[in-house]
Amino acid sequence: MKMSAEKYFIALEEVRFVTPITKGVELLVDSEKVRFEFVKDDVLKIKISQAQSFDAKPTFAVMHDEFGPVETKIEETAKTVKVSSSKLSVKIGKSPFKFDVFRADGSKVIASVPGAAYKFINDQWIVERKTTVDDVFLGLGEKTGGSDLKGRFLTMWNTDILSPNSDGIARDTNSENPKENPRSDMYDPYYISINLLYNVSKVDGMASASYFDNGYCMHFDMQHESKYKVMAEGGQLTEYVFAGPTIKEVLKNFTDLTGVMQAPPLWSLGHHQCRWHNYSQKQWLDLAAIYRKKKIPCDTLWLDIDYMDEYRVFTWNKKQFPDRKKAFSDLKEDGFRAITIVDPGVKYDPGYPVFDEGFEKNLFCKTDGGQTYIGQVWPGRTAFPDFVKESAREWWGRLNAEHVESGLAGIWNDMNEPATGAISPSSMRWDRDGGNHPHERYHNQYGMLMAMGTVQGLKSARPEYRTFVLSRAGFAGIQRYAANWTGDNCSDWSHLAMSVPMNCRLNICGQPFVGSDTGGFCDDTNEELLVRWYQYSAFQPFMRNHQCIGNIDQYPWSFGKKSEKLIKSAIELRYQFMPYIYSVFMKSTQDSTPIQTPLSYYWQDDPEALVNSREYMFGDALLVAPIVEPGAKERTLYLPKGSWYDFYTNKLLKGGKYITVDVEIDKIPLFVKAGSVIPLAEVVQSTMFYQPKELELRAYLPTKKGKTVSVLHEDDGITDRWKAGDMLQTTITLEKTGKQYKLSGVIDGNGFPENKRKSFVVSFVGADVADKKVKDGLTNFEIIFDN
Numbered sequence: 001m002k003m004s005a006e007k008y009f010i011a012l013e014e015v016r017f018v019t020p021i022t023k024g025v026e027l028l029v030d031s032e033k034v035r036f037e038f039v040k041d042d043v044l045k046i047k048i049s050q051a052q053s054f055d056a057k058p059t060f061a062v063m064h065d066e067f068g069p070v071e072t073k074i075e076e077t078a079k080t081v082k083v084s085s086s087k088l089s090v091k092i093g094k095s096p097f098k099f100d101v102f103r104a105d106g107s108k109v110i111a112s113v114p115g116a117a118y119k120f121i122n123d124q125w126i127v128e129r130k131t132t133v134d135d136v137f138l139g140l141g142e143k144t145g146g147s148d149l150k151g152r153f154l155t156m157w158n159t160d161i162l163s164p165n166s167d168g169i170a171r172d173t174n175s176e177n178p179k180e181n182p183r184s185d186m187y188d189p190y191y192i193s194i195n196l197l198y199n200v201s202k203v204d205g206m207a208s209a210s211y212f213d214n215g216y217c218m219h220f221d222m223q224h225e226s227k228y229k230v231m232a233e234g235g236q237l238t239e240y241v242f243a244g245p246t247i248k249e250v251l252k253n254f255t256d257l258t259g260v261m262q263a264p265p266l267w268s269l270g271h272h273q274c275r276w277h278n279y280s281q282k283q284w285l286d287l288a289a290i291y292r293k294k295k296i297p298c299d300t301l302w303l304d305i306d307y308m309d310e311y312r313v314f315t316w317n318k319k320q321f322p323d324r325k326k327a328f329s330d331l332k333e334d335g336f337r338a339i340t341i342v343d344p345g346v347k348y349d350p351g352y353p354v355f356d357e358g359f360e361k362n363l364f365c366k367t368d369g370g371q372t373y374i375g376q377v378w379p380g381r382t383a384f385p386d387f388v389k390e391s392a393r394e395w396w397g398r399l400n401a402e403h404v405e406s407g408l409a410g411i412w413n414d415m416n417e418p419a420t421g422a423i424s425p426s427s428m429r430w431d432r433d434g435g436n437h438p439h440e441r442y443h444n445q446y447g448m449l450m451a452m453g454t455v456q457g458l459k460s461a462r463p464e465y466r467t468f469v470l471s472r473a474g475f476a477g478i479q480r481y482a483a484n485w486t487g488d489n490c491s492d493w494s495h496l497a498m499s500v501p502m503n504c505r506l507n508i509c510g511q512p513f514v515g516s517d518t519g520g521f522c523d524d525t526n527e528e529l530l531v532r533w534y535q536y537s538a539f540q541p542f543m544r545n546h547q548c549i550g551n552i553d554q555y556p557w558s559f560g561k562k563s564e565k566l567i568k569s570a571i572e573l574r575y576q577f578m579p580y581i582y583s584v585f586m587k588s589t590q591d592s593t594p595i596q597t598p599l600s601y602y603w604q605d606d607p608e609a610l611v612n613s614r615e616y617m618f619g620d621a622l623l624v625a626p627i628v629e630p631g632a633k634e635r636t637l638y639l640p641k642g643s644w645y646d647f648y649t650n651k652l653l654k655g656g657k658y659i660t661v662d663v664e665i666d667k668i669p670l671f672v673k674a675g676s677v678i679p680l681a682e683v684v685q686s687t688m689f690y691q692p693k694e695l696e697l698r699a700y701l702p703t704k705k706g707k708t709v710s711v712l713h714e715d716d717g718i719t720d721r722w723k724a725g726d727m728l729q730t731t732i733t734l735e736k737t738g739k740q741y742k743l744s745g746v747i748d749g750n751g752f753p754e755n756k757r758k759s760f761v762v763s764f765v766g767a768d769v770a771d772k773k774v775k776d777g778l779t780n781f782e783i784i785f786d787n
């Protein structure tokens with residue numbers, strides 16, 4: 001965006017002093033300090049000062065990086081310094097300054113380009129590193145295009161992609177250049193910035209990664225054959241280097257720093273109905289009634305900006321919604337929860353209490369000249385809460401808490417990049433500890449800080465309940481507070497296809513709770529696209545139908561009976577899978593396992609799986625191959641090594657190759673990994689009625705000797721009492737020894753008062769064995785049979 005001409009950058013060249021520190025070394029290189037410090041055996045932190053001082057807390061992403069002592073060895077010669085832990089070493093060249101990072105087995109993690117290990121001009125800096133044609137780049141969060149980022153130049157600057165007004169970023173919906181056209185599936189930058197770049201070698205399948213903890217605009221240039229460059233427009237270099245060598249280990253370490261998703265309410269995993277539309281209270285309730293009449297499962301109804309009084313946040317248009325409390329309680333009786341949008345822009349309107357309070361208490365962002373910063377959003381002129389300030393986050397939290405008192409279940413945060421419309425954000429200033437910081441420093445973190453304040457408020461209002469916040473913007477760590485949807489996509493097949501690698505990328509960057517607008521947001525959708533998008537969304541972590549104002553209807557029934565039936569059965573399939581989906585989510589809250597997972601996560605040493613962008617794992621048992629083109633009659637897909645069952649035919653298939661399957665309009669190709677036991681429930685219209693008396697455990701028999709483990713997690717779905725043991729966790733082990741199979745369930749936890757489940761029915765795929773009933777499914781059980 002605004003990097004200076006590279007030829008003027010100054011390289012750090014001479015190491016002048018080497019000082020041992022607790023877990024590494026600190027160098028004086030020319031006139032800057034460079035610190036190499038082990039955070040863990042397999043995580044190295046690199047910091048480079050500006051004017052010899054370090055920024056102790058560059059962003060809000062890293063919660064802490066103190067994980068206890070790390071045994072460190074320092075070896076110094078006249079020309080080099082080597083610092084090692086048991087898993088990583090950094091070898092530093094003293095003149096010219098450079099550093100290479102290796103694993104203990106000698107394999108490369110980072111190799112600096114000589115003369116360009118670090119160069120800077122003013123506050124901007126560039127690092128250049130060697131790469132080869134065998135390296136694949138993954139990660140970087142919400143990016144367009146396929147999984148492998150090789151060949152791309154990507155910018156990290158949270159952007160309202162459809163706004164024609166830009167911050168120096170070319171953006172034109174008519175442009176021939178796909179990078180400049182937000183309607184293309186190569187547009188960049190997007191709404192969320194997560195500076196976690198993975199590097200995986202196709203040769204040995206080993207993964208490493210770097211997280212750059214810097215909120216300023218950054219660029220990742222991977223267009224060159226033999227090197228890649230990381231550039232920052234400001235802020236310091238604070239880099240966490242992860243040794244891997246598995247993607248799983250990288251992600252675990254990354255979320256140890258930045259946090260995991262909090263347990264979501266069960267209802268947030270259901271089907272959501274949203275639309276930018278000027279609903280009256282009656283129309284909105286009628287919509288709920290149609291859902292129930294047609295028996296199409298749906299958990300929530302959402303309200304977009306038109307419920308407000310002239311877009312003033314935390315107000316209601318009382319003409320349209322004369323009795324919202326009654327509306328919410330009527331909805332609740334029918335099993336619906338309600339969510340409204342809350343944008344950060346507060347209408348500049350003296351006399352409007354929210355504006356007045358923010359102004360009087362000095363809670364809005366200022367300009368350089370000390371005035372209240374004014375931008376432009378839906379209400380016209382708007383002030384922006386300075387979420388960098390704790391007092392502003394607290395205030396916002398309180399406003400949200402009051403807002404949901406009328407009976408709302410969750411909050412939808414939008415325009416929080418922040419989008420300032422036709423008014424440039426460049427004069428916006430942030431107040432951190434009384435300091436006056438430039439807009440660029442916190443821009444990318446604004447959405448996360450807004451969600452942080454919102455969650456704090458909701459938690460203080462209802463401490464016993466889990467929160468649900470959906471955010472458009474985000475930064476590393478956003479998963480601690482909110483789910484993300486991928487913003488204003490288009491009703492276009494290419495955007496449906498793009499959603500797969502985009503969601504997967506977010507998942508391996510710590511944010512598992514993601515989804516694209518089902519049916520597409522911009523432009524009119526069409527029948528087939530809506531059906532296919534719904535079928536895909538049944539297996540997106542977040543499943544919400546949403547569309548732009550003025551477009552043709554895209555309700556499940558909008559295109560007639562045939563597609564209504566198809567969409568209904570896609571939604572029903574999701575509800576049937578609910579015990580599995582919930583268990584997958586709950587696992588992720590504990591160990592950061594992704595939910596919509598690129599094949600590379602499980603098969604990184606398989607070059608086909610490594611770059612795959614068209615299929616994914618939903619949890620660790622289900623492979624999903626969505627249909628992303630019109631008129632599909634067949635689908636070619638990659639099945640990774642192992643044995644798989646076709647979900648519909650139960651046919652056993654061998655993996656490690658591409659297969660082609662016939663595709664009918666009523667199916668999304670789904671494959672179950674042999675050895676998995678999938679818990680399934682009866683379909684309900686809303687998770688509010690989800691109190692199954694019995695669950696099916698569908699065991700997909702392994703073809704090889706050995707044990708596989710699946711976990712079913714059950715609890716009340718709305719509180720955190722599960723943390724104190726009020727839950728049921730069934731660890732299901734399926735073991736094959738010769739012809740014999742043993743399926744055993746070990747139950748953990750104290751149970752929970754709302755539980756109605758008593759039994760299981762175990763069914764078997766891959767064997768001609770009758771279903772078996774486990775009458776007492778609350779104590780350990782065992783089933784042994786031959787096949």
Ligand code: GLC
Pocket residue numbers: 275276304305341414415472487488546547548
């Ligand atoms: C933005 C959001 C979209 C919303 C609209 C009106 O474009 O991305 O989801 O419907 O604003 O609030």
